[in-house]
Amino acid sequence: MSAQSFRIERATPESRIALAAGPWWMDRNDMRLAGEFFVYLGLATLWNLLAGYAGLVSVGQQAYVGIGGYCLFALAIFLGVPPVLTVPLAGIVAAIIAVPVSWLVFRLKGAYFAIGTWVVAEVFLLLASQWSSLGGGSGISLPISLIRSIGSSRAMREYIIYYETVGVTVAIIVAVYILLRSRWGLALQAIRDGEMAAETCGVSVANAKRLLYVVACAGAAMIGALIFMSKLRISPTAAFSVNDWTAFVIFITVIGGIGRIEGPVIGTILFFLLRETLSDLGAWYLIVLGAAAVGVMLFAPKGIWGLLADRFGWQLFPVGRRLVLTGGNTPSAPSSSNT
Template identity: 45%
Template sequence: MSSLGPDTTAAAGPPSVPPAAAQVRVTRARRSTLAAAAAVVLIVAVLAYLPYLVYSGTTNLLVNFFTLLIMASMWNLLAGYAGLVSVGQQAFVGLGAYGVLLLASHGTSPFLAIPVATAACAVLGLPVWWLVSRLRSGYFAITMWVIASVCELIISQIPSFGGGTGTGLPGLPGNPTLLTADTYWATLACAVLALGVVYLLLRSRIGLVLTAVRDDETGARSVGVRVASTQRLVFLVAAAGCGVAGALYIVSQQFVEPTAAFSVLWSAKMIFITVIGGIGTIEGPIIGTIIYFVLQQTLAQYGTWYFIALGLVAMAIAIWARRGIWGLIADRFGIRLFGVGYWLSPAGPPDRDRGSR
């Protein structure tokens, strides 16, 4: 506690005379946000230029990175904001992948098939939501997993999709350099779009609603929040987001099989990344994906020990840093990269009061 000087007699009263409501104004962006916006533009520009600078090994790695980033951001939106913990998001990953396969086998360019398959996943999300919307917590999570498994079983019965053994994706360009670069750009564009959608969603009126639901669902209902319709919107956005990730997955692998496309490992990765990065923040999944890739690149050569290390990291974060790595950073330095909040000025303190920890 810092001393404010000799004038401590007025401790019981308000610290300063607040101005009247007419004298204040509400603003959105803050300085750290503007800096972050400039940084985002710069980073995206550099990333877009990357295929001219580095070998395909690096861009292929980044394709995986962006695909996981999209998935983790969507899972974060679902679980971190709408309170919908799902272990069945691989349903939409697989459906997105097979959507691209279906269109490409009928002559559509795989790259053009990506947005169509994404939209199809959002549409398919509606009946799925109708099924699972009545369920809560564990029941919701497990039912989503069941739905994913049912999708996998149905797809593996279809001979034209290669059945259970999988099939290659037709219609891709023959030039390997061009294919690598195109895949990379498509993935980068989708990742930027997906994160942009998440950011705009959270910055809109719905963002305030989602954050309120995240913090206290009963409280949210009591101030007139329509929790169910908000959850439905987020569910459909996450369905589309996981669908686009699946579409990018099949394009980058040029091959798909049901067990891999509908693997529960997708959800496990989404959960791991979101939890270590920081659930309920936009920045969390980004930090989480970076950490996940650093761990993967440095530890993958140790085989089983790599998975043990991943597990230990997740447990340590879950026990000692419930709000993830980004939670630690944000608390320590009082920063927020993506400004979705509101700011009252000049009544409030000039910045978040960093001293009171």
């Protein structure tokens, strides 16, 4: 059949981008919290890219957080790479690993993909446990000399790691934004929203999804290297923790609003508000968080941002587009904007 031609118009006339400015006024605790905030914002943005736009529900992104963390330790300890520089290298290593992994897990359709990615994360966890020169199952600390090479004083190191985290997260958000506005990203959104069939859009859906997967894995690894640079210590269970690096991230995205670039922002803010108020409750905190995510999925599947956006027509990052069909053999009413 002939490919239906299409063009895509922006759903809002003007771009409005809100960026968080680097706060100079924070004390150490504030800065640690802010660093964590950007870690989760970055991870949630990447997970949202996969699940919300490419339909790839991964429960195994902790694999790449862990790979990033282990890249930091391996490159710094064995090759003497300055820790700060391991971050982009971790991204490259993870991308190289993600390609063959995608050949395997992409064979699993739909929901089984989720558990397949989880198995892969388990495999990396077990492999890391066998890596005796990096401490095996009990893990390893970053040697003092390497810690010093990040920055001469503790305050200096924390500033450097904080700004690198902010830089990487902002870069991730910008990259995701650009990807979603590219022809491939827009075609994926159109397919997701049922506005056109995969085969009519002239874009290889499989390749688009693979590209998004590799990008999301590289990003997660860069954040992983930063997480363990600030922790200064790594162990397989901490590096490949499904709770810390996937469950929280999924809850953030779901509660904030899946399939919307603003969702992770709102979700991360809510997540930290909840955590600061409920952290004394121990296991109850996770029960509340899980119940909130289930409740949102059942009663407001577009998340908190979806509710607000529908109510007030808000849009922080205008990636939503109208699809305007300009040709083809079947007449079809122009669909409304997906935002």
